[in-house]
Amino acid sequence: MAIARLYSNRKDIPDWLEIGVPTYTGGEGSIFFSRDGQYAIKIYHRQRAVLTKRQLLEKITLLGANLTADEAQFLCWPLALVADVDGNECVGCVTRRIPTPPYVVLMNIMLTPKQAAEQFRAGKSWANYLQIARGIARSIAVLNSKGCAHADLHFRNFLVNPSKSDVVLIDLDGLVVPGFLPPQVAGMYGFMAPEVVIGKSTPNERSDRHSLAALILYTLLFRNVMRPQVTYDSDNEDNDARISWGKEAIFSEHPQDRRNRPRMLGVPLFQQGALSYHILTPALQRITERAFIDGLYSPDRRPSAREWINALSYALDELWRCSYCRLHFPYPHWIKPVQRRACPLCGQRIAAPFPSVLLLYEPRSKGNYIFIKRYLVMSSGWRLFADVLDSQRPPMSRRDEPSIGHVEWDDKRKTNRLVNDEAVVWRARLGEDGSDITVSKDASVPLHPRTTIHFGEGRRLLVIHE
Known part of the structure; x- marks a missing residue:
């Protein structure tokens, strides 16, 4: 066991922690757990652990000092910083440890319809995904209330408890605050806003709105609604991605541009179909159009996290349970006549x-x-x-x-x-x-x-x- 000495710690956090071997090592650093199992410690690789990173972490830790209990449940905010390990100076931060299980990485339950089907067989419902989507929005709303943007929102940075639909946002060590905390990362293709991909803008609260919308729709429809269906540079994969997610980015269900339209769009999910955003409630359909049609290239027109919270919350009162597959889904009261209404998951007509x-x-x-x-x-x-x-x-x-x-x-x-x-x-x-x-x-x-x-x-x- 090694001893990690801490500073800038909250009064309920000890001055030192015992840590063992790393449980995960990535591009930025290694993750350790404390001996008592309560904390996760991230130690940055030496080549990345420059003085600037330490100063940025100090500012981020300070920003989270006054989180309420309700706010803290959604965010895995740094609670302390690491001064050294066994006397060897280093840069690191300490957060609470999120137990896995019952928590899992969001990507592992919604990346594909097959993963969603596994959750359904385990007793979960589409209603659980709706509540998870609301939890995602609530976490971003808390960040925004502190004047922060995350800058790297994607499905690996959320841990969820599928049984309770609880959500926690992790990797808060790269937050952006205009004039206070500059962007440190650009994000992940598939969730980055087009203006960030093409270099027109750096990550900010408006680009987070795009990432949030992409995450919410992925969670509800089990597909990325911005996924390209066209190849723009067959010789250069990275350049193709920059073009596809940047200047040529288009909503897969854009009414005038069908180039990214999935082949099985509108076919029931359990019949190997792709769910359309038109299965969502009218409020969620409107906010989706604002995010991916009106606001795709106009950041100021994108809906806020608070607007997503309201639309997702209201949708919980519009659910109906299929008599065949026994799963909940938004009751399609906007479809006339009633004989055309069906479960979007299994295709069963509503009787x-x-x-x-x-x-x-x-x-x-x-x-x-x-x-x-x-x-x-x-x-x-x-x-x-x-x-x-x-x-x-x-x-x-x-x-x-x-x-x-x-x-x-x-x-x-x-x-x-x-x-x-x-x-x-x-x-x-x-x-x-x-x-x-x-x-x-x-x-x-x-x-x-x-x-x-x-x-x-x-x-x-x-x-x-x-």
Whole structure:
């Protein structure tokens, strides 16, 4: 065992750690684990361990000193720096050790549809990938809130727990802060923004937005939606990559340019198909188009991490479970007629009874509401939580709180009914005849099209769409 002496350590971090042999050695350095198993230590190779690197690490460590517990769960931030090992001066940093298992590298569960199928056979669902994608966005939102960009976002820099959908971003030793921390790396082909690939810009928060979008879509569709299908330089592989991911980069589902279109696009995943972004919810489709069509060569038009969080969170309330493959997917309520709706994973047609689709409206002034382009997909057993109706609360902020309503299937009338589980009396205007009713605790309202449900002053209201 060797002794690593630390400095710039937080008060809860010891002044020295015992380390053994390296568990991994890469281009930048070697990774060690502390004897107690709590920490990971990265020691940089001597030829890379210049004074500038030490100074940059000191600044990065300082930036993470005031992370809250909620923020720290998404980021494996340096907790201390290494002064020397057994008296030999070196450059290194210390982070908490992420246990593997249960954590795995993100790439290992989503690189190919085959890897996703293995997760499905192990009991995971597409809903797990949706939550993982949201965790990815949340980690970047925390970084952005500190004024930082990562500069090297890709599927090897995230560790995920597939069972709990927890996400941790690693390799935070190369952060970028304008005027404070310069870029140290450019990134990885496949996730680098075109302006970085062609040398027009260095990595920054706007280029991170492109990398984030590419990661999220890869996680949801199990393919890189920017992958080139055309060879531009058959004699020089690196130059071909620079052209493909740089000046000739194009979204694989661009409506006017089909050169990168996958051959089996739109065919169900389990039939060796390629998932289209059109399987995603309307909000996710819109934000995808902003990222890869409007914002591909216009960085300022790219959606932020916070916008991705909202769209991904709202999508959790639009999921439907296939009766055949038993996996969740976004219910395609935008496809008409309903007979055309099918599971994008196995291809099974969705059969009656169909779920109810509700529109969410937000109060703007007394008596006036505006549609916020958010949908709820309800079927028997679905539960309504208070955060859905509260415009002041972050999406999906519920913490083991009771539901305020649930859905039951009325077999006699062949309709879904929303049952009131709270003491607050609701008011509803029925779509069938326009009559007004009150819905007290344990009473219910039929979810017929055009029915409007008021839940009380200051809360959002629901309008049944279908």
